[in-house]
Each structure stands twice: as structure tokens, then as C-alpha cells.
Amino acid sequence: MNTKEIVNKNESEIAKYLESNKIDFYDYSFVFPGINIDSLYNENHVLDLWKYERGTEQSTIQIRVYNSSGNLINGYTQCYGNLNSINILSEKNTKIFQRLPNNYSLLFENELSLLNIQEKVKDEIKLKSSQKTFTIVIYWNIWSNYFSKIIFQKLKKYLKRYEMYDDVLIILINTDNVHK
Incomplete structure (x- = not known):
């Protein structure tokens, strides 16, 4: 379970990585702008309330x-523990672990405000999201x-087992460029 050296990646390198690892089951892939890293720690964007309340860094794997x-x-x-044990994707409607300190006041539209994408694309994504059962955003x-x-x-x-390919909008947000 070793990590690799932290290196900035461009969109082409990220696309090549996804393709070489057969990760082709997503609708959108974006690079998180490194300049916005501090936004992940504010109340409108923070997922882990336990870390937020203590003023510590949020994980960039979410x-x-x-x-x-x-x-x-x-x-x-990632800070919650092993995904094999805390697999929120183990049930069709996602498995809820009450002990996880998630910020349930988060809104999907706020995710898009952190990305450098045109308003037209944001509107397209919001429309598609509203037509799906779930929108899953992966920070990776x-x-x-x-x-x-x-x-x-x-x-x-999850997508295969529950036949959710048509019911879920998948957005990947790469965080390789956000290290401090």
C-alpha cells in the first residue's frame, strides 16, 4: 500500500493513467485547481466535520x-479508515455509517464552483445530475x-452489481496538483 512520489500532473497524463488502468466508467474528469485547495477546508466544501472542527487538513481522497x-x-x-471495512458503496442506496462525521449540508452545485469550467458546462452537469438517481464525485x-x-x-x-451505470453521474476530480 505504498504511495508514489507527489508530482504535478497535467490533463493528458491523468487521462493516460485512467485509460491504462481501465477506468472508463465516468462521465466527467477534471483537474482540481491547486489554488483552490484551501476551499476544501471551508464550511461550504468540507466533508469531514471532525477534522474541520479541529482545524486540520482534509483528505484529498474522497x-x-x-x-x-x-x-x-x-x-x-481516506481518513475515515479502510474502504474495505467502511464501504459506502456496498449497498444500492449506499450504506450509511452513522459514526462518520459527514457534512450533510453540502450541496452539489458548490462542488462545481471550485473547478475552472465554463458556466455552460456547469449548467449541463447540473441538469444531468438532476436527472440521475445519484451523482458521485470522486476526489482522487x-x-x-x-x-x-x-x-x-x-x-x-457498485455500478456493475446494482446495474447503476445509467442511474449515476460520475465525476472524477484529480487532486495531484493540490499539495502544499
Whole structure:
């Protein structure tokens, strides 16, 4: 479960990585702008309330699940523990672990405000999201190696097992460029 050296990645390198690892079950892939890293720690974007209340850094490995109304209904960060034990994607409607300190006031539209994308694309994504059962946003990076790969494995298994390919909008947000 070793990690790799932290290195900035461009969109082409990220696309090549996804393709070489057969990660083709997503609708959108974006690079998180490094300049916005501090935004992940503010109340409108923070997932892990326990870390937020203590003023500590949020993990850049996360799963955020939103319903069609754009409200967060489930979430996981690497800091919560082993995804094999805390697999929120082990049930069709996502498995809720009451002990996880998720910020259930998060809104999907706030995710998009952190990305450098045109308003037209944001509107398109919001419309598609409203037409799906779930929108799953994955924050991931290449340098974490196993930790991101396990998320992709669990997501692929979830989509296949519950035949959710048409019911879920998948957005990947690469965080390789956000280290301080």
C-alpha cells in the first residue's frame, strides 16, 4: 500500500493513467485547481466535520454521493479508515455509517464552483445530475496509488452489481496538483 512520489500532473497524463488502468466508467474528469485547495477546508466544501472542527487538513481522497436534488446523502474520506471495512458503496442506496462525521449540508452545485469550467458546462452537469438517481464525485490522485485504486474498484463493482451505470453521474476530480 505504498504511495508514489507527489508530482504535478497535467490533463493528458491523468487521462493516460485512467485509460491504462481501465477506468472508463465516468462521465466527467477534471483537474482540481491547486489554488483552490484551501476551499476544501471551508464550511461550504468540507466533508469531514471532525477534522474541520479541529482545524486540520482534509483528505484529498474522497467519495461524495449526492441525490438528484443536489444534497449530500453519503460520503467517505481516506481518513475515515479502510474502504474495505467502511464501504459506502456496498449497498444500492449506499450504506450509511452513522459514526462518520459527514457534512450533510453540502450541496452539489458548490462542488462545481471550485473547478475552472465554463458556466455552460456547469449548467449541463447540473441538469444531468438532476436527472440521475445519484451523482458521485470522486476526489482522487495518482500519487496515493492503492488508496485511489481501491475507490475505483469499489465504484466499478457498485455500478456493475446494482446495474447503476445509467442511474449515476460520475465525476472524477484529480487532486495531484493540490499539495502544499
